[in-house]
Amino acid sequence: MGKPQAHVVLFPFPAQGHNSPFLSLATRLHRYWPGLIITLVSTTHNINSIRSSLPPDSHLHLHSLPFYLADHGLPAGAESLADLPVEQFITFFKATESLYxxxxxxxSNLVSNSSDGGPLCVVSDFFCGWTIDIARKHRAFHTTFLTTGAFGGAVFFSLWLNHPHRLTQRDQFPLPEYPEVIIDRSQVGLQALASDGTDEWSLFFKRQIMLLNNTDAAVINTVEEFEPIGLRMLRKTFKFPIWPIGPLLAPASEPSSSKSDDETAIITFLDLQPPASVLYISFGSQSTIQPEQMMHLAQGLEGSSCPFIWVIRPPIGSDPMGEFKDEWLPHGFKDRIKQKYKGLLVHGWAPQxxxxxxxxTGAFLSHCGWNSILESMFNGVPIVAWPLNADQFYNSMMLVESGVGIELARGVMDSSMPMKEKVEExxxxxxxxNAKGMEIRKRAKKCRDVMNKAWNEEGGSSxxxxxxxxxxxNI
Known part of the structure; x- marks a missing residue:
């Protein structure tokens, strides 16, 4: 008799930024344990999207769950955060609990139909803490996958558990679990700033953090040598094993024909520029900035000495999926940068x-989403940070303290308005x-080496x- 066949069930939170690391994890698991059965479970829309991106010979099994959006007052087809305005995010978060x-x-069917009683492991997103109860019920091993960074995750958990910003009138305050970490009020996201512990956001996140204490283990998309402080913080708070297994980057995929045209224009633009001369700008697949902030950023980019590629979306207050209007940029901006070959504006998708x-590519102006940070560090590209919400503020803190980035602005409030001169500077x-720029770039290159060594099969930390x-x- 051979060893019973093991099965790993992956359950990401339905959002693009969460799907990608789960898919990358599935690829790693299959590479090192080809006999493992791996099934990714998500909502029907997300499964269809994932299926279309997989190669024909993919090893990955897919299973879709019905998601009755109308029962929660959500629009039809909105099975991802990218399909919704920010004010409906908490409704979506809570609605995912109905997938139980x-x-x-x-x-239950997996367990009943398993002929050899092989081990079963459920790997679920942190935002889906209720899966722990299902794993316990069916005697499966449960693992929480933290798709955040370690430092950003630790600070995020502390803020939502303790609401320290409500205990003082000061702009700066320490975290109860980590008094050495000082947070500025401007680094508290909009939802957290308005929360009091009894609101919907607080109750949801507290529920997930409390459930997290019951998991058997956690894996996290980071690298031990890249985030030693953040990992020490998490291990201080939680008693279960925490295994850093990053960087788990988005699997390479072939773009569609429409995307291919955009990619050709982008690569052509880059090929014509000097080495390490181009600034890449993207605020991620869901985030954007205020109209006036967009205007100032454009002015600063035009006035800087660097060519740029800007993945641009309509500003806050506009339809995120709507047509981009020239009025949101300085008069004549598009024509001037095109004529001078100074910049390239990309609407929608870009091969990041x-x-x-x-x-x-010489630097990345980023909102500091964790996937973007890992991709940038994996390529040794320093970051110009403009965090907008949630753990992005603490990711930015970590980058600045590590010497691989500089913060340009913070948040989307009117008070966060980097003027043209600040952008240029x-x-x-x-x-x-200059000496500081050279040191930042040198440190970013060291991070690239750390990221690349992490998956070395002869002793890499991940x-x-x-x-x-x-x-x-026991698989």
């Missing part, structure tokens, strides 16, 4: 990993021939973590 019965039925990996500082994790779950 369908997932429970799926796991290819841009960051191109020799002409910061961009030219990070990318120019490789070791994954092997130890699998020993723990």
């Amino acid at each position: 019965p369908a997932l429970d039925d799926f796991i 990993l290819k841009i960051l990996g191109h020799k002409s 910061v961009v030219d500082l990070v990318m120019g021939p 490789m070791k973590s994954l092997l130890e994790f699998f020993k723990l779950i």
Whole structure:
């Protein structure tokens, strides 16, 4: 008799930024344990989207769960945060808890139909803490996948558990669990700033954090050598094993024909620029900035010494999926940058990993979403930080303290308005021939080495973590 066949069920929160690391994890698992059965479970819309991106010979099994959006007052087809305005996010978060019965039925059928009684491990997103109850019910090993960074996650958990900003009138305050970490009020996201512990956001996040204490183990998309402080903080707070297994980056995929045209224009632009000369700007797949902030940013980019590629979306207050209007940018801006070959505006999709990996890309102006940070560091590209919400503020803190970035602005409030001169100054500082810029770029290159060594099969820290994790779950 051979060893019973093991099964890993992956359950990401339905959002693009969460799907990508789960898919990358599935690829890693199959590479090192080809006999493992791996099933990714999500809502029907997300499964269809994932299926269309997979190669024909993909090893990954997919299972869709019905998601009755109308029962929660959500529009039809809105099965991802990217489909919704910010004010409906909390409704969506809470609605995902209604997936419990369908997932429970799926796991129950897996257990009933398993002929050899092989081990079962459920790996779920932090935002889906209720999956722990299902795993316990069916005697499966449960693992929480933290798709955040370690430092950002630790601070985020502390803020939502303790609301320290409500205990003082001061603009700066320490965190109860980590008194060495001082937070500025401007680094508290809009939802957290308005929360009091009894609101919907507070209740949801507290519920997930309390459930997290019951997981068997956690894996996190970071690298031990990149975030030693953040990992120490998490291990101080939580008593279960925490295994850093990053960087888990978005799997490479071929763009559609429409995307291919955009990609050709982008790569052509980059190919014509000097090495490390281009600033890449993107606020992620869901975020954007105020109209006036967009105007000032455009003025500063035009006045800086660097060519740029800007993945641009309509500003706050406009339809995020609507047509982009020239009035949101300085008069004549598009024509001037086109004529001078100074900049390229990209609407919608962009091949971010290819841009960051191109020799002409010198820095990344980012909202500091965790996937973007990992992709930038993996390519040794320093960051000009403009965090907008949630853990992005603390990701930015970590980057600045690590010496691989400079913060340009913070948040989307009217008080956060980097003027033209500030944009020019910061961009030219990070990318120019000055001592500070050279040191930042040098540190970013060291981070690239750390990221690349993490998955070395002969002793890389993330490789070791994954092997130890699998020993723990007996697969």
